Amino acid sequence: MDANVEDSGDDSAGSFMSRYVSDRIRSSVRDSEMFSFLREMARDELGWVHQLLHQSTEFTQALSARAALPSDGVAYRAMTAQHAREEVGLPADLRVWMAIVGISVDAGARRTAMTPETMTLVAHNWYVAQRLPPSEQVVAMNLVSEYAALDFFTEAIVALRRCGFPLSKFWRVHRDADEVHAQMGTELICDGASLMDARDRVSSLVDLARHTANLYRAALDSWVRVARIRP
Numbered sequence: 001m002d003a004n005v006e007d008s009g010d011d012s013a014g015s016f017m018s019r020y021v022s023d024r025i026r027s028s029v030r031d032s033e034m035f036s037f038l039r040e041m042a043r044d045e046l047g048w049v050h051q052l053l054h055q056s057t058e059f060t061q062a063l064s065a066r067a068a069l070p071s072d073g074v075a076y077r078a079m080t081a082q083h084a085r086e087e088v089g090l091p092a093d094l095r096v097w098m099a100i101v102g103i104s105v106d107a108g109a110r111r112t113a114m115t116p117e118t119m120t121l122v123a124h125n126w127y128v129a130q131r132l133p134p135s136e137q138v139v140a141m142n143l144v145s146e147y148a149a150l151d152f153f154t155e156a157i158v159a160l161r162r163c164g165f166p167l168s169k170f171w172r173v174h175r176d177a178d179e180v181h182a183q184m185g186t187e188l189i190c191d192g193a194s195l196m197d198a199r200d201r202v203s204s205l206v207d208l209a210r211h212t213a214n215l216y217r218a219a220l221d222s223w224v225r226v227a228r229i230r231p
């Protein structure tokens with residue numbers, strides 16, 4: 001077991017996981033070269049937006065699938081339904097912004113295809129949503145995913161503003177929503193009554209958090225590779 005897990009003492013498994021993701025895992029996603037790329041991004045380097053559209057579309061669908069599947073716990077069911085509802089307009093809002101800045105969405109074009117790394121991340125989130133127990137879903141889909149989205153959106157907004165692009169509802173609203181969704185995950189996993197299974201699963205939750213973060217970092221790295229492809 002990870003030394004830090006053992007050091008968690010009589011602290012609850014949930015609050016340990018929440019702290020572990022926000023202190024350690026979050027920064028490992030930020031190590032992606034996409035974050036340094038955004039700080040230097042030029043106006044014609046928006047090829048990565050197609051990857052964001054794929055990720056947003058599939059993540060939103062996976063959230064809806066999670067909410068539709070039967071699960072124990074009233075609080076958990078309420079959270080998954082609320083989360084799915086609040087994300088449902090995300091891909092449509094991104095398409096509106098793409099149209100405003102002149103990026104066409106052509107699903108058949110090679111330049112818009114998912115990178116293998118984006119595809120692996122998407123497949124992982126679908127698997128988590130449909131097959132893993134609630135505590136693992138909260139770690140991967142709320143804590144790791146929403147902190148990754150929050151940090152990515154924060155950096156991307158600065159880059160887009162510097163390049164002179166207008167910031168539509170997609171950018172303004174969803175960054176704040178991601179912060180709320182990460183907080184939802186923290187509240188749920190710290191509430192032992194709704195996620196009882198977390199207590200005996202800290203090692204596997206840590207493994208899942210690391211694995212999910214690695215997939216986000218790899219996917220984001222791949223977005224740099226396609227950034228200069230004409231959007």
Ligand SMILES: [Fe+2]
Nearest residue numbers: 146177178181
């Ligand atoms: Fe979100």
